[in-house]
Amino acid sequence: MTGKPARPITPSAARRELEDLRSAINHHRREGLCSEIVEVVLPDKPLPRERWLTRSEAARLIWAAWRYREVQKGKETGRRSRRHVARFILVALYTGTRSSAVCGAALEPTVGRGWIDLDSGVFYRRAQGARETKKRQPPVKLPSRLLAHIRRWKDTGAAQSAVVEWNGEPVASVKKAFARTVIDAGLSTDVTPHILRHTCATWLMQARVDLWEAAGFLGMTVQQLEATYGHHHPEFQSEAAEALRRQKSDRNPVNKTERTPEKASKIVDFSRRAG
Known part of the structure; x- marks a missing residue:
């Protein structure tokens, strides 16, 4: 006892401990030392942290x-x-x-x-x-x-x-x-030592570093890097956004026909006859 209030265990820490327990049980069973199957149910993984340092x-x-x-x-x-x-x-x-x-x-x-x-x-x-x-x-x-x-x-x-x-x-x-x-x-107190890793990955994306190079530097797969940090890259979804912009500007030219006074009067006359 230290006299200090107990620190709450985070969901991530609880999940890691349960993963360790599950691994120990599975190893025990593989060695033939356990006759029963003990199932360890893991909580859902927490959402990835978005915090990084400027x-x-x-x-x-x-x-x-x-x-x-x-x-x-x-x-x-x-x-x-x-x-x-x-x-x-x-x-x-x-x-x-x-x-x-x-x-x-x-x-x-x-x-x-x-x-x-x-x-x-x-x-x-x-x-x-x-x-x-x-x-x-x-x-x-x-x-x-x-x-x-x-x-x-x-x-x-x-x-x-x-x-x-x-x-x-x-x-x-x-x-x-x-x-x-x-x-x-x-x-803010949500800045932990692990935030430094998030920051490094974010800065690499913001600097337009090649995904393969950045993933190798950080020690993760390209898929992991892109899924977690890809939205920080300046080119994130830029092709899709540009395609939609072009689609808007290249609409049917019929809708862009200039309405001159002569054409406007013809439209009015047609409307009256139709009435």
Whole structure:
């Protein structure tokens, strides 16, 4: 007991736990250790999140982490205790990598961890020795500016063995410090570390990046990318919209015939005779 109120479990977290339970039961049955079939009913998948950061919001978040000074006894100190969060944000935002892989990224080949090759500028996201899962983690080429940052962190000792370190030790999670940084930046509390991945995908679409290239960069299929983020692309449904515009402008020319005074008088005469 910590004395703190219990945090509510989100529908997504509950579904993941039920999926784990179902997998364990199925494995148990396949091994012949279970004589009964136990069915685990999963709730519907939640709708995909639409939240992503604008460039100005991302800048505010990074600066809030970088400039933060630790407060002790109500006074600010000289300790910059959230700069590891700023490094996390930069890597997650500009590679679209999930938070666990960013926190697990070493700067040298390490068993059980992914790593960043500072010579070639490639981030090997999947941990060495780990099997590939549905959450694909292919290598990703680092943007040149991000690579320059990471090299500088290594040279200055800010990141000695891992990209995200606190007091010289790798950090397993930045969830709590990230949440406090979000508040300091004046952003809504729905901004979570995973939002950085959504933001990266959205920015790639807005920049008109080829779908195949973007999907490979993010580690997802083209179908997943198009279904979730395709509407952010400037060319989204543009051909359909243009076809309808052309159809409207190319209507039957009979309806566009100019009505001159002479033609108008003929119409009136015809109407009178018909009456």
